Amino acid sequence: MPHPTYPQIIQKRKLISVDGPEYLTSENKPIDIKSSARPHSPQPLYIVPTFQRKDTPTGRQRLGRGLRIYLNRGWYSSGEDELVGIVLFPPNASPNSLDEYREYVSQWGSDPLFDKSGPSAFLDAPHFTYDPPEPQTAPRAVADGLIIAETFGPGKSNLPVRVVGFEPLWDDVRKLWYVDITLGPTSAYYTFVRFGLCRYQPHSLSNVELSRVVRTEFAQLLADRTATLSYASDHIDITLHGPSALSKLGKALNGNNPQFAQIGPTPGDIGTLPDDPPVVVPTLTSNPAAGSAHKIVARIEWRSVGAQGDLGWESVDNGVDLAAFTSLLSTSVYWKGSVRWPRMDLPTNRQYRLALYEYEIWETDGDVAENNVTTSVAVVPMRRRLVYVDFWPLDAGPVISGG
Numbered sequence: 001m002p003h004p005t006y007p008q009i010i011q012k013r014k015l016i017s018v019d020g021p022e023y024l025t026s027e028n029k030p031i032d033i034k035s036s037a038r039p040h041s042p043q044p045l046y047i048v049p050t051f052q053r054k055d056t057p058t059g060r061q062r063l064g065r066g067l068r069i070y071l072n073r074g075w076y077s078s079g080e081d082e083l084v085g086i087v088l089f090p091p092n093a094s095p096n097s098l099d100e101y102r103e104y105v106s107q108w109g110s111d112p113l114f115d116k117s118g119p120s121a122f123l124d125a126p127h128f129t130y131d132p133p134e135p136q137t138a139p140r141a142v143a144d145g146l147i148i149a150e151t152f153g154p155g156k157s158n159l160p161v162r163v164v165g166f167e168p169l170w171d172d173v174r175k176l177w178y179v180d181i182t183l184g185p186t187s188a189y190y191t192f193v194r195f196g197l198c199r200y201q202p203h204s205l206s207n208v209e210l211s212r213v214v215r216t217e218f219a220q221l222l223a224d225r226t227a228t229l230s231y232a233s234d235h236i237d238i239t240l241h242g243p244s245a246l247s248k249l250g251k252a253l254n255g256n257n258p259q260f261a262q263i264g265p266t267p268g269d270i271g272t273l274p275d276d277p278p279v280v281v282p283t284l285t286s287n288p289a290a291g292s293a294h295k296i297v298a299r300i301e302w303r304s305v306g307a308q309g310d311l312g313w314e315s316v317d318n319g320v321d322l323a324a325f326t327s328l329l330s331t332s333v334y335w336k337g338s339v340r341w342p343r344m345d346l347p348t349n350r351q352y353r354l355a356l357y358e359y360e361i362w363e364t365d366g367d368v369a370e371n372n373v374t375t376s377v378a379v380v381p382m383r384r385r386l387v388y389v390d391f392w393p394l395d396a397g398p399v400i401s402g403g
Contacts, residue, residue, distance in 0.1 A: 032203040035078040039199035039211040043072035047219040059229045064222025071177040078201040083165030084179045085200030089122035090162045104213045108193045114245035137180040141165040149212045165200045187331040189245035191221045235338045244333040249363045250293030252375035284325035291324025295359040296335040302350045358388035
């Protein structure tokens with residue numbers, strides 16, 4: 001192989017990489033030389049859920065609407081500005097083509113462990129958003145009428161799609177490319193998402209903008225949660241609210257009470273809720289059935305002053321189980337309760353915190369069960385799964401303090 005400083009190599013380099021004003025447009029912008037070949041297909045490795053925690057004047061929100069897709073190296077198979085494309089069902093497409101599109105486009109819907117009938121819906125461009133402090137995660141482009149590579153050519157269906165493009169980012173720790181996807185709010189509990197991914201090169205000749213489509217594994221969004229705290233002289237009132245759903249065990253525990261089923265999510269609820277909870281909490285009605293198979297525990301915890309890290313915390317007592325409430329104006333469940341916080345009666349040489357835990361309760365095998373629960377028809381072994389946790393620091397003494 002010739003040495004890179006040989007004259008013939010230098011000459012070839014000049015032919016393909018020359019800087020200067022003659023390569024700028026009249027607006028002083030670089031000229032984009034269009035790609036004439038399709039990009040390579042992306043290689044998604046795995047997807048992890050992401051969430052945002054937002055402090056509020058009275059507590060904290062967890063917005064569980066993010067997914068980070070890690071991709072195998074490398075990137076830019078078709079040149080600069082190559083994007084990660086999310087393939088979407090096109091606007092104004094014929095309903096008769098739904099089945100043909102289904103294997104390529106992105107969808108989301110309810111967890112079948114809670115709702116076997118759906119809802120399931122195609123994702124669309126308005127469902128995608130981003131966190132303003134992280135502008136690099138914003139969608140870079142939305143394009144319509146691009147032809148799926150697998151369907152392009154004479155005698156084929158030439159299916160047009162809508163594509164939302166995201167700039168791939170580099171993770172210097174994992175040495176992988178990734179893209180952060182943030183979706184709008186959904187009232188479905190632990191919404192499932194499955195993406196149709198491609199590489200998208202906006203600077204391409206017609207009909208070669210997209211790579212072949214790769215379907216990702218299913219991933220789940222964390223359920224949104226809003227905790228509200230109210231401090232009194234000797235106790236703390238706590239409300240936790242967000243979307244919920246009943247598992248098979250939950251339905252058995254409440255005797256298939258229809259009251260909660262009436263407020264469950266419907267297909268139109270996906271992506272239509274506001275980002276923040278209403279300022280005025282709606283009128284609530286006690287509804288134990290709505291909280292079946294969910295256990296919300298609030299308790300005061302302590303550890304020695306000077307202890308570091310997350311280890312060493314102990315519970316002051318067994319804590320309090322929060323009771324479930326619902327409203328006809330909301331698809332959320334509200335869990336409410338109070339914990340005793342006798343600040344003046346506690347040693348001051350300790351650190352204190354309010355801890356809030358949410359568990360799902362599932363029927364399991366007897367050899368791994370934590371306990372047994374009694375349904376309307378049988379006693380079944382059960383095990384808990386932790387799905388939400390948050391903490392607020394507290395101070396012993398006369399000054400009320402906390403999250």
